[in-house]
Amino acid sequence: MDFAGAYSTDNLKFLLDGLYITLIVAFISIILSFVIGCIVGVIRYSAIPVLSPIMFVIVELIRNLPLLLIIFFIRFALPEVGIKLGLITAAIAALTIFEAAMIAEIVRGGLTSVDKGQIEAARSSGLTNFQTLWHIVLPQGLRRMVPPLVSQFISLLKDTSLAVVISLPELMHNANIVIGHGYSYAIPTLLLVALIYFSVNFLLSMLSRRLETKTV
Amino acid sequence: MKMTKSWKLLSVMMVAALFVIAGCGNNNAANNTAGNGNAAGGETTSEAIAKIKERGKLLVGVKYDTKLFGLKDPGSGEVEGFDIDISKAIAKHILGDENAIELKEVTSKTRIPMLNNGEIDMVVATMTITEERKKEVDFSDVYFQAGQSLLVKKGSPITGIQDVTKDTKVLGSKGATSIKNIKEKVPGITVLEFDNYQDAFSALKAGQGDALTTDDSILYGMAAQDPGYEVVGEPFTDEPYGIAVQKGNTDVVQAVNDTLAELKTSGDYDAIYTKWIGKAPTK
Amino acid sequence: MDFSILTDHFGSYMEGFYNTILSSLLALCGSFLLGALIAIFRITPVKGLRWFGTGYVEFIRNIPLLLVVYIFFYGPSALGFPLDGFIAGTIGLSVYTSAFIAEAIRAGIMAVPKGQTEAARSSGLNYAQTMVHIILPQAIKLVIPPLGNQFINLIKNSSVLTLVAGLDLMYFADGISTETYRTFDTYIFVAMFYLVLTLPLSYAMRVWERRLQRKY
Known part of the structure; x- marks a missing residue:
């Protein structure tokens, strides 16, 4: 094990380059998957004929497949049917699709957990369906969704590492290249990378805990 | 009750989707052949070179993990090697500037899909010309002559292919010809395949296998990286490397072959060869 | 399609399918045992163990699974006892999942009323006996x-x-797709194999959760 060699300035800089890609891809995917997940979740909750069951089927299929498969499939199988996405676009698309399906379930669960009595009260006091959803159900449901949503975002950040399978130059991929330059770097590099992921995610969960105490 | 209905729908949709996909797949296959047919029919009118010129940049798929051929240096961020120098010469021939080039990382597993997707103009990535691959892509003339060999830890009882039995644990890279070759030489052997050579070499060092098999040229690069390992025995196959382009892009093949011929007459080929391989090519 | x-590569598909099931089952057992142990650490009165339990859960949950697998792939060999990919991967899966299972079990244990612990302790059972005979059997139902x-x-x-x-x-699948050059078809079949396992399980889980909800 060669800690000094593994932690050379060049290698550290190279790992940080990887972290940058990881953060960018994760950030964009978090935003997109949150928006899409919310929309799909509300559709699932609202029991709209045809549309809701279709969403159910899509969400179930995606949730029950490995992300690794989805990433590889979007990058290298879809072009065979004419859908061609570049490296970063494919990574973002795959992460977004997968995590949006997860988030849709969280959103639906959060909305369902709102007390039925309140909805009836709101309806009988003259609010429309949409108004009830917007003013009564969403604000309460959202509060309950915060913890699972944050852990989903952390999952997403961790899951970017699976994009090594399509050679996305993110943190894990760059770590592999460093290890390739010297096997004695393997353990020191992996430990450092673990520390980096941990720090970023721990920071994220700390932030969310503060957010929670403020909103609740 | 409602839920069960949804699940029933899911099962029905799954089956339906299967048929839809089946249809798509077939159409796609049909389109593919049609496309190839057109391209083959219009050999003289292939406009791939014009496209490259319009873009002003040559997109080349190379390896980032193979010492001597294409290796990314974490320090400079540059990719360097024999394949890179050849690619630059091709860029100079087509576009007049050896730096009018964009390198993209490929592995043995991903290079043909990426080429067929049109993400890269050519693959210059230690790729052996085989009859099977010729059905998928077009190859240039041979630009490097390699042969398959074995890399082992110094002092290993394995001194050549003759010592490899079906109980030997051999490591390799997914999608490489070497996997198929050794399975033919030693029937019943198990080969553990990794995503790229770097992972395979790391695995060999980690004691995951007795030997790593691929082209000797790549193995010499690995041995240079770590003096604890050596290449043993004579090469047991011929592995002529070619530059792959999308099927039908005959003008690109022509440009590549012209470049190779120029390099050979000018002596630059020998210079590049010696620079990376450490000795002059045998003629 | x-x-x-x-049909041509059915043997390869089945071998992979078998190993996927085997690895998942082994990791389920491993992560359950490890997770139960960590959960007990987290609620034990011994301070040192509690800290270890919390540190373990927080650290593992915040690093990517792939990293954990790499550590078990490269780590042991650096110490002189290499593990093959299947074993290293299965251990990595167990360790990673154990952190999540530990949290689930802890939540289950916390849900058992405190009075029961006190009753058991005052009737002469020691801490370990109370856990094994009184608390865990009840917690398990919630943990399923x-x-x-x-x-x-x-999976x-x-x-x-x-x-x-x-x-x-x-x-x-990687082997099949590089041989056939048909990425799309190859991986659609892979997806089917995964769905055959995961969809029925998802369905069963939903039914079980509904039943639990109805009970309370």
């Missing part, structure tokens, strides 16, 4: 749905074995 890919969901995750997550040559479904 070209069904000959499935999250455990089921973790099993589904395990999906076992796909990372391919990155350490772990002989799983994805590993064999």
